[in-house]
Amino acid sequence: MIYLDHAATTPISKHVRDVISTSLADDWANASATYTIGREAKKKLNDAIKAIARAINARPDQIIVTSGATESTNNVIRQLPIRFESGHVITSTIEHPSVMKTMEWLETRGFEVTYLPVNELGELSVDAVEQAIRPDTKLVSLMAVNNETGVRFPIKEIGKLLEEKEIWFHVDSVQAVGTTEVDMRDWSTDFTSFSAHKFNGPKGIGILYCKDPHHYVSVITGGGQNQGHRAGTENLPYILGMAAAFSDVVRDRGVHLDHYASLEHYLISALHKSELPIEINGSRRYHSPHILNLWLKGISSSQFLILADLDGIAVSAGSACSAGSVEPSPVLKAMFTDRNRINESIRVSFGPETTTDELDQLVNLLITTFERIVIKKK
Numbered sequence: 001m002i003y004l005d006h007a008a009t010t011p012i013s014k015h016v017r018d019v020i021s022t023s024l025a026d027d028w029a030n031a032s033a034t035y036t037i038g039r040e041a042k043k044k045l046n047d048a049i050k051a052i053a054r055a056i057n058a059r060p061d062q063i064i065v066t067s068g069a070t071e072s073t074n075n076v077i078r079q080l081p082i083r084f085e086s087g088h089v090i091t092s093t094i095e096h097p098s099v100m101k102t103m104e105w106l107e108t109r110g111f112e113v114t115y116l117p118v119n120e121l122g123e124l125s126v127d128a129v130e131q132a133i134r135p136d137t138k139l140v141s142l143m144a145v146n147n148e149t150g151v152r153f154p155i156k157e158i159g160k161l162l163e164e165k166e167i168w169f170h171v172d173s174v175q176a177v178g179t180t181e182v183d184m185r186d187w188s189t190d191f192t193s194f195s196a197h198k199f200n201g202p203k204g205i206g207i208l209y210c211k212d213p214h215h216y217v218s219v220i221t222g223g224g225q226n227q228g229h230r231a232g233t234e235n236l237p238y239i240l241g242m243a244a245a246f247s248d249v250v251r252d253r254g255v256h257l258d259h260y261a262s263l264e265h266y267l268i269s270a271l272h273k274s275e276l277p278i279e280i281n282g283s284r285r286y287h288s289p290h291i292l293n294l295w296l297k298g299i300s301s302s303q304f305l306i307l308a309d310l311d312g313i314a315v316s317a318g319s320a321c322s323a324g325s326v327e328p329s330p331v332l333k334a335m336f337t338d339r340n341r342i343n344e345s346i347r348v349s350f351g352p353e354t355t356t357d358e359l360d361q362l363v364n365l366l367i368t369t370f371e372r373i374v375i376k377k378k
């Protein structure tokens with residue numbers, strides 16, 4: 001199978017698998033227990049949190065373990081009605097559903113949300129954010145890298161803009177970890193969300209970085225785990241697995257980034273040489289090279305996905321996390337008015353193991369598909 005859908009999820013690396021399976025066998029004690037094996041589990045837990053904090057240049061007390069970015073983003077947005085009666089929030093029109101749906105919920109709680117539009121390249125300017133700020137703005141929530149196009153938002157610059165203001169800044173950093181230096185001191189964010197399964201870690205676990213944990217109101221209450229920020233007995237094997245994945249991704253990021261850039265260059269050149277009617281969706285200037293969104297002019301994405309699957313190639317259209325079915329992508333709908341473009345686009349995303357041979361097979365399939373469907377029609 002040729003897996004070209006790393007933006008949806010990534011395979012668990014061997015190192016992470018080994019860490020988790022060893023821990024499943026050895027670390028079953030409750031980390032809150034006071035006897036020896038409980039204290040040993042607690043030490044491993046604390047060491048893992050320290051390693052995660054180091055990976056993103058944060059303090060251990062700023063790390064809240066969650067079930068992933070969906071929970072992290074929900075927890076940030078749901079802070080607002082706990083702390084304020086009303087207010088204004090800024091986000092963009094191309095955020096992940098975990099942000100969009102929670103913003104809709106926030107609107108039912110008396111908050112006003114500005115959804116900043118992006119341009120045809122999927123870009124958003126710092127000026128647009130600055131102009132949308134109102135005296136009652138409480139939160140700006142934006143993604144670092146878009147999960148469908150790979151387009152980057154100017155997170156650092158927006159962080160600087162908001163630094164001196166009494167406005168929380170939340171960044172959905174899910175797609176950025178593998179290709180971007182994710183440095184909490186440098187980003188000036190108040191909250192940042194992460195999911196371990198997007199960088200070769202396990203699913204169902206992630207973190208919320210919280211700049212000032214004293215200002216965080218726990219949404220899940222119970223025992224005092226996670227410094228009282230998220231109650232429930234800790235999933236130590238997965239926390240250790242996530243820590244290993246974080247350390248590995250930080251160590252290998254430069255190598256991976258070069259690899260993705262050369263794969264992207266290779267694929268674009270091969271498509272160019274094929275002279276197929278394919279266009280890239282999204283900015284090439286501000287983008288993360290592990291995601292490439294392609295408009296296959298004249299071929300519906302649902303049709304291509306079936307043919308690719310029959311050929312053993314996994315690519316996607318729309319966002320797999322929210323789909324399962326091939327609905328028109330809300331991200332592409334926010335970027336384009338052309339229905340054909342929205343319905344004829346696919347996402348290709350690379351991982352550390354992706355090879356140029358695999359890309360050749362994708363290009364070959366594209367060539368035969370265009371021959372069968374588009375050229376035959378003419």
Ligand SMILES: Cc1ncc(COP(=O)(O)O)c(C=O)c1O
Nearest residue numbers: 068069070096147172174195321
């Ligand atoms: C940009 C972005 N944010 C948030 C999420 C949600 O992550 P999870 O499903 O791990 O909670 C995803 C998942 O694809 C994503 O791509």
